[in-house]
Amino acid sequence: MKITAALTLVIFLAACGGGGGGGGGGSSGGPASSADFVTSCTANALNNSYVMVPCSNVTFNTTENGTTGSYDSSTYDTSTYGEIPSATIPTQNIMSTYGSDTSYDVLSLSVSGSSDLPFVHLTDTSAATAWANGWTGTGTTINIIDDTNTTIAKSKLATYDDNIFQMRDANGDVGTYTVSGWLEVDLDHGTLVSNIAAGDKRTVTDYTTSINLDTASITACVNSSNQSQSTWRCPGTYYVTSSSYVDPSVTISVVQSPGVAKDATITRSNLDLSGYTDPSTTWQYLKGFFENSVSYDVVNLSLGAEAASGVVWSDLVALKENFSLNATPTGTYVIAAGNSAAPCTTSNFVNCNIVSGMMVLSSHLRDQVIVAGATKDVSGINTIATYSNQAGVMADRYLMAEGDTGYDSSSGDIEGTSFAAPRIAGAAAVLKSKYPNLSGADVASILLLTADKDINDDGTDDFTSVSTTYGRGELDLNSALSPVGNLVP
Numbered sequence: 001m002k003i004t005a006a007l008t009l010v011i012f013l014a015a016c017g018g019g020g021g022g023g024g025g026g027s028s029g030g031p032a033s034s035a036d037f038v039t040s041c042t043a044n045a046l047n048n049s050y051v052m053v054p055c056s057n058v059t060f061n062t063t064e065n066g067t068t069g070s071y072d073s074s075t076y077d078t079s080t081y082g083e084i085p086s087a088t089i090p091t092q093n094i095m096s097t098y099g100s101d102t103s104y105d106v107l108s109l110s111v112s113g114s115s116d117l118p119f120v121h122l123t124d125t126s127a128a129t130a131w132a133n134g135w136t137g138t139g140t141t142i143n144i145i146d147d148t149n150t151t152i153a154k155s156k157l158a159t160y161d162d163n164i165f166q167m168r169d170a171n172g173d174v175g176t177y178t179v180s181g182w183l184e185v186d187l188d189h190g191t192l193v194s195n196i197a198a199g200d201k202r203t204v205t206d207y208t209t210s211i212n213l214d215t216a217s218i219t220a221c222v223n224s225s226n227q228s229q230s231t232w233r234c235p236g237t238y239y240v241t242s243s244s245y246v247d248p249s250v251t252i253s254v255v256q257s258p259g260v261a262k263d264a265t266i267t268r269s270n271l272d273l274s275g276y277t278d279p280s281t282t283w284q285y286l287k288g289f290f291e292n293s294v295s296y297d298v299v300n301l302s303l304g305a306e307a308a309s310g311v312v313w314s315d316l317v318a319l320k321e322n323f324s325l326n327a328t329p330t331g332t333y334v335i336a337a338g339n340s341a342a343p344c345t346t347s348n349f350v351n352c353n354i355v356s357g358m359m360v361l362s363s364h365l366r367d368q369v370i371v372a373g374a375t376k377d378v379s380g381i382n383t384i385a386t387y388s389n390q391a392g393v394m395a396d397r398y399l400m401a402e403g404d405t406g407y408d409s410s411s412g413d414i415e416g417t418s419f420a421a422p423r424i425a426g427a428a429a430v431l432k433s434k435y436p437n438l439s440g441a442d443v444a445s446i447l448l449l450t451a452d453k454d455i456n457d458d459g460t461d462d463f464t465s466v467s468t469t470y471g472r473g474e475l476d477l478n479s480a481l482s483p484v485g486n487l488v489p
Contacts, residue, residue: 044367044441049346050317052366053396054445054472061437069136069263069433076128076258078119119257120406121196125423125477127260130430135481137261137429139436142198143296144268144422145289146303148190152414189418190268192405193302195257197422198264198429260426261433269293273303279316283323283358290365294329297432297440300425302336302418304353313346313393316357323362331440332428332447335359336417337373337389337398344392345468352389360394367441370428370448372421374403375474381456384469388417391471397444398471399424399451427477434481448472450479 044055122128130136259266269289276282282305293299337344338353349357359369371394376385384390384400391398401423407414428443438446451473453461466472 044445046366047396049313049393050320051360051394051396052369054367054448058442058445060435060442060446062435063437065139065434065436067138068134069131069138071128071131071134071136073128073132076131078122078257120402120404121260121419121423121426122257124402125260125427125475127262127426127430127477130477130481131262133481135430135434137198137264137426137433140261140264140297140429140432141295142261142264142266142298142300142425142429143293144190144194144197144266144425145271145293145299145301146190146193146268147272148188148268148270149272150188151186152189152192187407187414189302190270192407192414193300193418193422194259194266194268196259196405196419197298197300197426198259198261198266200258200262260423261429263433264298264426264429267296271303273305276305279319279354279358280322282355286355286358287325290329291325291327293331294325294327296331298331298425298428298443299329299333300422301334301355301359302421304336304338304355306338306340306351307349307354307357309350311349311352311354313349313357316349316354316361320361320363323358323365325362325364329364329368329440331368332370332425332432332443333359333365333368333440334370334372334421334425334428336421337371337391339374339387339416339418340389341387342389342392343468344389344394346393349393352392356394360397366397368439368444369397370424370444371398371471372417372424373398373400373471374415374417374420375400375455376403376415382474383456385415385417387415388420390469391466392468395466395468395471397448399448399475400455400470400473401427401475424475427475427480430477431480447475447480450476452476452479 044052044058047053269292271286271289273282273285276285290299335356336353337356338351340351342348342351344352353371356369356371359365360371362369371391373391374385374388375382385403388400388403401420403417403420404413404415405419424447428447431443431446432438435442449472451471452475453463453470453473455462455470455474463470463473
């Protein structure tokens with residue numbers, strides 16, 4: 001079997017898995033125990049699968065930054081994130097169907113509701129605890145390599161219920177109804193990822209969006225004094241159905257939620273992997289982005305390429321010398337694991353993110369890489385998300401975080417390993433802001449070695465050392481900021 005044939009790829013953006021949201025358990029306690037943190041190694045070293053094993057018995061420079069970020073809990077009150085005012089929709093003509101098409105005029109539609117703008121990434125990472133201690137990502141840089149042009153979903157920005165909707169029929173009679181529905185915005189993948197990772201988004205952003213009356217049923221009506229029961233057939237259900245109908249639009253102002261590293265400087269590099277179907281050309285394309293990002297403290301890649309049928313880890317190992325760079329990176333690199341629920345073992349790498357494998361095997365990146373898996377709260381129990389690729393052969397570089405964005409779309413929650421990755425990237429920037437002398441490899445090692453192994457949050461570790469399912473465990477930012485082991489100032 002030729003390797004080129006074995007490594008046919010399906011390019012994807014590691015975006016939404018299926019199902020509902022939930023809370024993570026990633027920052028559940030204090031520092032990891034020395035038994036969890038200290039190993040017998042004296043330096044990071046490759047295991048038998050050519051994966052770099054992080055070593056705690058090296059010297060980490062934990063000289064603290066003299067410059068801290070600011071935090072006022074009242075200023076960052078999460079109840080203000082996503083605030084929206086009421087809005088009134090301008091009058092316009094629509095078509096409504098009840099038995100036969102009849103022309104109606106919309107007299108008014110008053111809309112108010114609650115926003116679904118996310119800030120779950122702040123609570124499940126315990127970012128505010130780090131901020132309160134001054135560690136906000138200040139002085140650090142994050143580059144988001146992602147698709148910022150393609151809309152991934154029309155997300156429910158806000159829901160509304162029991163709002164007044166008035167229509168006048170062809171006879172001049174007025175019916176008053178109550179409607180329920182939602183306000184939608186177009187969301188691109190890269191923006192969602194960026195907003196989770198970093199940046200103080202407490203500014204007010206205006207969204208112009210549509211009211212989906214074509215999908216909202218009119219559930220009740222009230223006759224005015226000049227109307228008869230027979231004219232309006234109350235109670236009844238009316239649906240907007242005309243092909244010429246244009247959803248009424250409204251501009252609403254929304255208070256944005258910050259990212260995990262709220263004071264980090266963030267940049268975005270737009271990337272499109274479509275059309276790349278083999279590892280050599282895919283790496284050559286990505287290589288330029290890696291080489292242009294060597295000076296960043298943190299680089300996030302919520303993207304990837306699925307390995308085709310027949311691919312095994314040894315196929316990638318045979319190509320590992322090709323995964324080199326012409327510049328030396330200095331930062332921490334976080335790559336989404338992928339959303340195919342694949343085991344990613346040495347004997348079965350099918351549907352695994354081949355870009356993560358390339359990065360883990362690259363001699364220029366391997367000790368600076370974190371592969372991001374996703375967790376999910378299921379009936380109150382935290383676990384690996386059903387869609388998330390498992391740690392498998394990359395277990396020593398695998399770290400989990402919550403994958404839910406907090407956004408809903410008309411088809412369900414928007415979640416995936418794409419959104420676990422920027423939580424980890426933001427945490428890396430926060431850690432770097434506390435210990436600016438840490439290298440990118442050091443930051444990766446500390447995040448991996450202080451991971452929470454009590455995945456289900458029952459007070460007992462679910463495994464020791466490393467797991468082929470959970471990798472090193474779940475992100476624990478509090479423990480990373482208070483590491484133990486052979487750490488010297």
